Amino acid sequence: MQEKREESASTTKKSTARSQGLYKAIWRWHFYAGLMFTPFLLILAVTGGMYLFKPQIEEKLYHDFYHVQAQSQSVSPSTQVQAVKEKYPDADVLTYKPSERSTRSSEVGISLKDHTYTMFVNPHNGHIIGKVDDSSRLMNQIEEFHGELMAGTAGDRIVELAACWAIVLIATGAFLWWPRKKDKIKGVLIPRFSKGKNVLIRDLHAVPAFWISAGMLFLVLTGLPWSGLWGNAFQQVATNAGVGYPPSIWVGSAPTSTVQTKDVADVPWGAETLEVPSSTASQYTKVSLDDIVTIAREQHMHDGYTISIPQDAQGVYTLSVFSPRAQDEATIHLDQYTGAVLADYRYDNYGFMGKLIALGITLHKGTQFGFINQLIGLIICIGIAGIAISGALLWWKRKPAKNMGAPKVPEGSAMRIVTCIIVVFGILFPLVGLSLVIVWLLDFFVIKRIPALKRFLNA
Amino acid sequence: MNKWKIPGLVILSTLVLSACSVNSNADQLYKQPKPLSAHVMLPENIEPQSTQVLKVHVMQENKTVDDAKIVQFNVWKKDAPGKVETAKAHYDGSMYKAKASFKEDGIYYIKTEINARGEHILPTQQVAVGKLSKEELHSLQPAENETHHHHSHH
Numbered sequence: 010m011q012e013k014r015e016e017s018a019s020t021t022k023k024s025t026a027r028s029q030g031l032y033k034a035i036w037r038w039h040f041y042a043g044l045m046f047t048p049f050l051l052i053l054a055v056t057g058g059m060y061l062f063k064p065q066i067e068e069k070l071y072h073d074f075y076h077v078q079a080q081s082q083s084v085s086p087s088t089q090v091q092a093v094k095e096k097y098p099d100a101d102v103l104t105y106k107p108s109e110r111s112t113r114s115s116e117v118g119i120s121l122k123d124h125t126y127t128m129f130v131n132p133h134n135g136h137i138i139g140k141v142d143d144s145s146r147l148m149n150q151i152e153e154f155h156g157e158l159m160a161g162t163a164g165d166r167i168v169e170l171a172a173c174w175a176i177v178l179i180a181t182g183a184f185l186w187w188p189r190k191k192d193k194i195k196g197v198l199i200p201r202f203s204k205g206k207n208v209l210i211r212d213l214h215a216v217p218a219f220w221i222s223a224g225m226l227f228l229v230l231t232g233l234p235w236s237g238l239w240g241n242a243f244q245q246v247a248t249n250a251g252v253g254y255p256p257s258i259w260v261g262s263a264p265t266s267t268v269q270t271k272d273v274a275d276v277p278w279g280a281e282t283l284e285v286p287s288s289t290a291s292q293y294t295k296v297s298l299d300d301i302v303t304i305a306r307e308q309h310m311h312d313g314y315t316i317s318i319p320q321d322a323q324g325v326y327t328l329s330v331f332s333p334r335a336q337d338e339a340t341i342h343l344d345q346y347t348g349a350v351l352a353d354y355r356y357d358n359y360g361f362m363g364k365l366i367a368l369g370i371t372l373h374k375g376t377q378f379g380f381i382n383q384l385i386g387l388i389i390c391i392g393i394a395g396i397a398i399s400g401a402l403l404w405w406k407r408k409p410a411k412n413m414g415a416p417k418v419p420e421g422s423a424m425r426i427v428t429c430i431i432v433v434f435g436i437l438f439p440l441v442g443l444s445l446v447i448v449w450l451l452d453f454f455v456i457k458r459i460p461a462l463k464r465f466l467n468a
Numbered sequence: 469m470n471k472w473k474i475p476g477l478v479i480l481s482t483l484v485l486s487a488c489s490v491n492s493n494a495d496q497l498y499k500q501p502k503p504l505s506a507h508v509m510l511p512e513n514i515e516p517q518s519t520q521v522l523k524v525h526v527m528q529e530n531k532t533v534d535d536a537k538i539v540q541f542n543v544w545k546k547d548a549p550g551k552v553e554t555a556k557a558h559y560d561g562s563m564y565k566a567k568a569s570f571k572e573d574g575i576y577y578i579k580t581e582i583n584a585r586g587e588h589i590l591p592t593q594q595v596a597v598g599k600l601s602k603e604e605l606h607s608l609q610p611a612e613n614e615t616h617h618h619h620s621h622h
Binding site: 245248249250251255256257260261262264293294295296297300303304307344346347348349350351352353354358360 | 489490491492494495497498499501503504505506577587588589590591592593594
């Protein structure tokens with residue numbers, strides 16, 4: 010009896026040591042990942058929180074350009090575009106966005122000397138109301154900051170890396186937060202205010218993090234499909250498998266117009282042979298923008314759609330709308346010479362993964378359910394910022410003077426188990442894997458060989 | 469370091485594999501379009517002051533369409549875009565036909581408007597009637613030049 014009790018005591022001790030090792034190992038990963046990616050998560054939360062309110066902010070910023078006096082008469086779309094062409098003869102006209110109601114201006118997108126501009130036109134008289142350089146639009150800049158830190162491809166990769174590591178942070182954080190005693194609410198679901206400063210700081214990080222983590226995970230997972238490396242590969246795999254977006258919406262190319270050249274060859278177009286053509290000169294011409302608008306109406310495009318104008322002989326007219334609600338999305342490609350529908354993709358035509366991604370995007374952007382959606386997004390953004398700040402504070406307050414204050418590498422197998430899990434994660438998300446390889450190389454060739462650094466990092 | 473070789477390789481190969489692209493026939497896994505196509509047959513020569521028979525063969529999925537709701541030819545002279553003459557076409561057992569008159573020398577547009585089976589196409593052609601002036605011949609050229617201009621962008 011006595012022996013048995015001793016035996017069980019020793020196994021309890023062993024398993025406690027093991028679970029403490031595991032705790033330390035996970036803490037160590039959480040610690041370093043948090044330290045590395047706190048600044049980026051903070052940037053994402055702040056820019057994301059602002060971008061959520063894009064519709065309201067742009068309405069304020071461009072109020073004078075958006076609104077026109079309602080009138081019963083209107084001029085044709087091609088006349089509106091012509092007005093822009095007359096003012097900017099060197100510009101290429103790229104897009105036309107019809108006015109969606111009688112008090113709204115229409116928009117003509119042009120490119121001029123490597124810049125793109127949006128021209129706002131009064132659809133009732135064809136007058137140009139205003140011109141905005143697209144790259145200078147505040148919301149475009151915030152989007153660029155949010156998506157790629159204003160640093161192009163490199164920035165895009167960093168954001169993707171931060172998003173992937175955010176998942177690691179959520180998972181490891183949940184483990185650290187997980188209540189070890191039963192029936193404990195304080196310090197788990199509500200912070201402990203009377204247990205001293207150190208406990209309070211810990212609780213002010215861990216408790217809100219628990220409340221916010223589901224929303225944060227949702228934002229990360231819905232944001233990842235638009236990332237440049239993982240997102241692109243994911244979209245390609247989904248599209249190729251028939252479960253994602255149909256081609257041309259995110260990845261893949263649009264169909265092409267059939268160029269009818271047969272009859273053109275009969276005509277002596279050369280400048281030196283300016284004689285009367287011997288046979289009828291017949292040549293297929295581009296369908297007019299006015300007819301394209303008619304077709305768009307017949308095809309029941311949702312309000313707020315944009316027409317992309319073909320820029321070369323094989324190009325197509327593309328009608329597209331990415332409406333607030335994912336269910337109203339549509340992308341239609343029209344042959345530029347006949348107006349024939351070459352592809353018509355609505356939300357219902359997406360594969361199940363495509364539908365999930367599309368819904369994820371509208372929820373992520375806060376447009377799917379209007380204001381309440383924006384509000385929930387904002388709360389999550391504030392939460393993420395709060396967690397990032399309180400996490401950094403938590404580290405700073407506890408940090409010893411001489412080193413980083415990282416938890417020590419535990420003895421035994423605990424570290425290896427955690428490492429294995431992270432490696433699997435690194436395979437699922439190649440950028441995480443790549444960053445791990447870099448860290449290990451750094452660790453092996455630099456940190457392990459410099460004792461001071463090793464001590465500082467507690468490696 | 470040795471124990472990281474395998475995960476390292478796996479990660480690298482995943483990176484390489486992810487650089488694939490969308491299959492060119494991936495669109496066949498999604499909704500298929502059923503576009504109408506039209507073969508518009510215009511007379512070899514159109515003289516001014518003449519009435520011509522315009523013909524169009526309408527197809528969908530390589531089969532002749534004979535139940536179109538609307539088939540009509542809209543004809544206008546390039547310098548008078550407001551004066552459009554519409555000729556309704558009728559099915560004669562193989563294709564749709566209509567008569568249209570061309571009064572003067574010059575460049576005309578013929579827009580063949582077809583509504584059938586919920587689809588709507590409107591191929592538009594430019595034709596020369598009789599003798600063209602030098603200006604008119606020149607005006608036909610920028611369209612050509614424009615395509616060249618755009619190609620230089622790519």
